[in-house]
Amino acid sequence: MFRKGVFDIKQKLTTKLTLLILTLLFILLSVMSGLYLLILENSLKTQIQARALDMAKTLSQMPSISEAFETSNPSEALQPIAEKARKQSGAQYVVIGSTNSIRYAHPDPNKIGKPMVGGDNERALEKGEAYVSEAVGTLGAAIRGKAPVRAANGEIVGIISVGFLKENIQDVVYQYQTKFIFLLGFVVLMGVSGAVYISRNVKKSIFGLEPYEINQLYTEKQAITESVHEALIAINKYEKITLLNKKACELLDVESEDHWIGKPISQLLPNTMLPEVLKTKTAQKDQELTIGNEELIVNRVPIFENEIIRGAVASFRKKTDIDELSKKLAQTSQYAEGLRAQTHEYSNKLNTIAGLIQLESYSEALELIQKENKSHQDMLQFLIHSIPDPLLSGLLLGKINRAKELHVELEIDESSKIDALPPEMDQGKFITILGNLIENAFDAVSQKKERNILVFLSDGGDHLLIEVEDSGDGIPDADTEKIFQKFYSTKSENHRGLGLHLVKEAVKALNGEIKxxxxxxxxxxxxVVIPKSRDTLGDQR
Structure with missing residues (x-):
């Protein structure tokens, strides 16, 4: 869904990576080539300077050259020597001049007898130094080695200048530069292939997503993890935390998620079972976990990638939240069941009244209506005054209507009275206890001729009291303790034995007792005896 519409105009990741890699490669190669050529040019220049100076010194110390200055025509002897040295050394020129800078030897014979140019002879002629200079001569800019020529008595009689043109150095550099350009082009072509390969592998590793797609997925993930009611904690295969939403921070009463990302899960939750999920690769559903005083329901699921486990994620929710939902569902179910039973019962009554009217037994029909109305009003008045709690009275009214449907005589003891359940008590568990005990009684008398059930409720003193008795077969002494076990029943039918187990668990949760x-x-x-305060029974034991 990401590849349509406005996203099509965005630059693809492979193209962007390829261009970035090639740009970086081109810049690095250009800088390296430039530095190399600069170093090469400096190295060649240093070598030329050394050659020019060494050659000038060597020629200046030759006896034949100093002796030639004592003759009447020095050029005749010096020109052949200079030309021979020039050709053997590869220099562009070897010039020999007098103390007045008049040429005695030059590659161009026409320039012999003319003044030397460049203006860099003073140090050799006046101070007797041998040195290297750069100047522009008749042949162009050159690197020149200068050395004085001395007579036998040490007197300076002339100067030798050996020159190498700078353009020859540049020619060498240009040759290398051309080679580097071809090499650079080859490397760039290789880089294109490498960049495309790298970019495709990078994109493959991120499941073919573009950057804007990853950004959208990350934004959506953040919104989802923060919007869910469950606390979420995820770890990688190294048991380090990779996800911790705000709900988890609130539930665990810890610092912000950034503080814990990357840390071992054992530091945050020492008793967590997430590492076990990594080892067993098996999900754990609806597990109970206690953190501090908070009871939680936890689901733990392993995370797989190509059938290889990469981590695990756990979702937490307060047990009280689930109990609250269960209570509301139970209330709705009981209300619906009561309405159904009441509808069924009234349907029978209406059919009876209709039959009496058809038989023209009007007085009997009127008497039945008055009797039924009085019975219903008496029960409503009793429940309103003795058991004003709407949850309890609604449950009892529904059970009374169901009893009529089942042809069971359900009686609420007239001395029963419960003004209100304690606000700190889990009312859902109290309703579970009473409702299941009455249902158990319905089941107990279902096969009897005398179908009587008596319910007594009281909130006198520090306790709540529930008594439910029936006219069934009773409980054998051997089964007195077993009846509260899960799925145990004195009946032979399947799917039984759960109601009394739920009663036992609810009584235990309310710190009560049942016998x-x-x-x-x-x-x-x-x-059933339930303390109004959780510590009441404990104080009496």
């Missing part, structure tokens, strides 16, 4: 004994109605009597 089962023989009922005066002939069946079982379940008694």
């Amino acid at each position: 089962a004994e023989k009922s005066d109605l002939g069946g079982a009597l379940f008694t």
Whole structure:
């Protein structure tokens, strides 16, 4: 979905990487070539200077040259010597002059007898120094080695100048420069292939995504991880934290996520099971975990890439949040069940009334309506005054209607009274206890002729009391403790034995006690005692 529309005009990653690599390669090669040619030019210049000076010194010390200055025609002897030396050394010129800078030897015979040019003879003629200079002569700019010629008595009688033209040095540099240009072109062509290969491999490693696609995915990931209600923690295969959203920081009461990214998960959660997920490569669903005083529900899932485990992620949520949702769902379910039972019961009553009217038994129909209305109003008034809590009264009203549907006599003891459940108590668990005990009683009397159930509720003193007794078969003494085990039932049918287990767990969560004994109605009597304060029962033990 990213490759359509406005994104098509953006530069592709492969093109951008190729251009960047080639630009960098071209700049580096150009700088290196320039430095190399500069060093080469300086090196050649230094070598030429040394050759020119050495040759000038050597010629100035030749006896035949100093002796030639004592003759009447020095040029006759000096010209052959100078030309021979020039040709053997490769110099552009060897010039020999007098103390007045008049040429005695020169590559161009026509210039013999004329003054030397350049103006750089003073140090040799006046101070007797041998040195290198750069000046423009008749043949052009040159590097010149200068040395004085001395007579036998040490007197300076002339000067020797050996010159190498600068343009010859540049010719050598240009030759190397041309080679470097061809080499640079070859390297750039190789670089194109390498850059394309590298850019394609880079793009392959990021799943073929373009930078703007990665940016959008990252932005979306950040928004998703911060918007979910669950706390999220992810680790890599080295057990180091790679993701920690704000919800996790709040839940764990730690610093910002940036502080923990890259640190071992054991430092943040010593009792986490994420490293075990890495080892077993198996997900862990709906596991309970306690952090401080907070009970959490955790899901842990391994992260795979090409069937190779790369890490693991855990999502946390407060157990109270899930319990709250369960409670609301249970309330809705109970409300719906109550409405269904009430609808069914009223449907039967309406059918009966309709039949009486059709038989013209108007007085009997009126009596039935008045009786039903009085019974319903009496029950409503009882629940309003004795059990004003809407959650409890709604549950009981629904169970009463269901009892009528099942032809069970469900009676709420007239002395029952609960003004309100403690606000700190988990009301959902209390409803679970009462609702499941009544349902268990329905099941117990389902096969009996006498189907009676009695419920007593009280909030007197420091405790809440629930008593539910029935006229069923009761509980054998051997099964008194087993009935609270998960999926254990005295009936032979499958999918039973869960209700009393849930009751036991809910009672335990509320720090209460439950016991089962023989009922005066002939069946079982379940008694539940729950402290209004969590410490009440503990103080009495």
